[in-house]
Amino acid sequence: MKAASFARFGAPDVLDVVERHRPRAGAGEVVVRVDATTVNGGEIAQRRGKLQWIVRTALPAYPGVDLAGEIVETGPGATTFRPGELVWGTVDERGPDGTAAEYVAVPAGRLARMPQGWTPQDAVSLVAGGATALIGLRDKARLQPGERLLVRGAAGGVGSVAVQVGKAWGAHVTALAHPRSFPFVRSLGADEVIDYRRPLSDLDRFDVILDTRGTELWRLRRKLERSGRMVAIAFDVDRPRRSLATIAASAVFGPRRIRFFLGRPVPDLFDELRRYAEDGSLRSVADRVYPLERIQDAHAHAEAGGVHGKIVVAPGVSSTAAVDPRGA
Structure with missing residues (x-):
């Protein structure tokens, strides 16, 4: 073969x-x-x-x-x-x-x-990205209906599914993407799409942030509400120790902890993805x-x-x- x-x-x-x-x-x-x-x-x-x-x-x-x-x-x-x-x-x-x-x-x-x-x-x-999005938003961030969700890297493999999952669960979804990706991301259901090159300081505050890039994590964390939750599914491969140190420090200095994980999908997760796919949510x-x-x-x-x-x-x-x- x-x-x-x-x-x-x-x-x-x-x-x-x-x-x-x-x-x-x-x-x-x-x-x-x-x-x-x-x-x-x-x-x-x-x-x-x-x-x-x-x-x-x-x-x-x-x-x-x-x-x-x-x-x-x-x-x-x-x-x-x-x-x-x-x-x-x-x-x-x-x-x-x-x-x-x-x-x-x-x-x-x-x-x-x-x-x-x-x-x-x-x-x-949908397999790898969908499983990661489900674990991140459901198990790690515990996203609730009506909350404000920011998806960074919304046009990518994980982000594109996270936008859809967020909408299916009744969140208000803001997506960061390149302008040429705006039509694609809007077609997934995003309520608002913002140029990812816009300074992070210009962004509003969010209840949940899903980050797929792994850079500028500490600055991005400042955009969380006090009870907000941030999930990072990647780290900066060129500066990995800086990314991991930021994640570790967030657990020490007050609320708004950054949660990092590497997904370990199981069949039950894929079964849930299948149901969302078959009912048209994905x-x-x-x-x-x-x-x-x-x-x-x-x-x-x-x-x-x-x-x-x-x-x-x-x-x-x-x-x-x-x-x-x-x-x-």
Whole structure:
């Protein structure tokens, strides 16, 4: 089978598509034919070698953490699913195998059934970002109806889902984004969209802030109401110790604590996402679809910025050009 890999750290051109043995399902595992995965910020930082001080990456490495696809094999004790079922979920990002491949073996406990009526390419755009948005807004910030929510990085993979979740829960959503992304973010339901280059000091105060950038966290924290809650899902990879020190200090100096977390999605979370997708509360945020053979281009596009939602990689797509799922 074909799989993406990199044997050294660097720019997108370190990525190659190599041949690997197709995995077999071990105890409690299933093998999924990967119909779609996405390019995530964490794996870009990993590919660039920016995370070595946190987690050592063994080389060669195989990128990809989320997936949507079809069960093709079940292992001993994996009784939740049957071959032929469509599922979505994640693999352990610290594991040896990534989802930017034609097949992957996954513990059955990391998967759930995909939303009915959705294509794998549309569904996978919600997996990692949607799970992170739900954990951040529901479990960490405890967002309530009528509260004022600020989403920083609202056009990205997490932010684009957070805007939709915030509206579904009855919050007043203010989004920070680039002006060229304003129409996209408004289409997600944002009540107000502000140029992200505007000085933070000009912003109003908010009950909840969801930050996807990891920079200027202390200044952003000042925009919280006294009982406000701030959730950071990223840190500045160029100055990681400063970001983490700011988060730690916020727990000491009075209220308005910054909560940082790395999501550990579970099937119940994906089931909740499926319900939101099926009842129309969430829409796909797939920006572009690339074939696996163009994994370098997919990473370059994601790293260049200006992405609306998620860059999708589809191993089954054989066209030589990126596909715009919105038909543009």
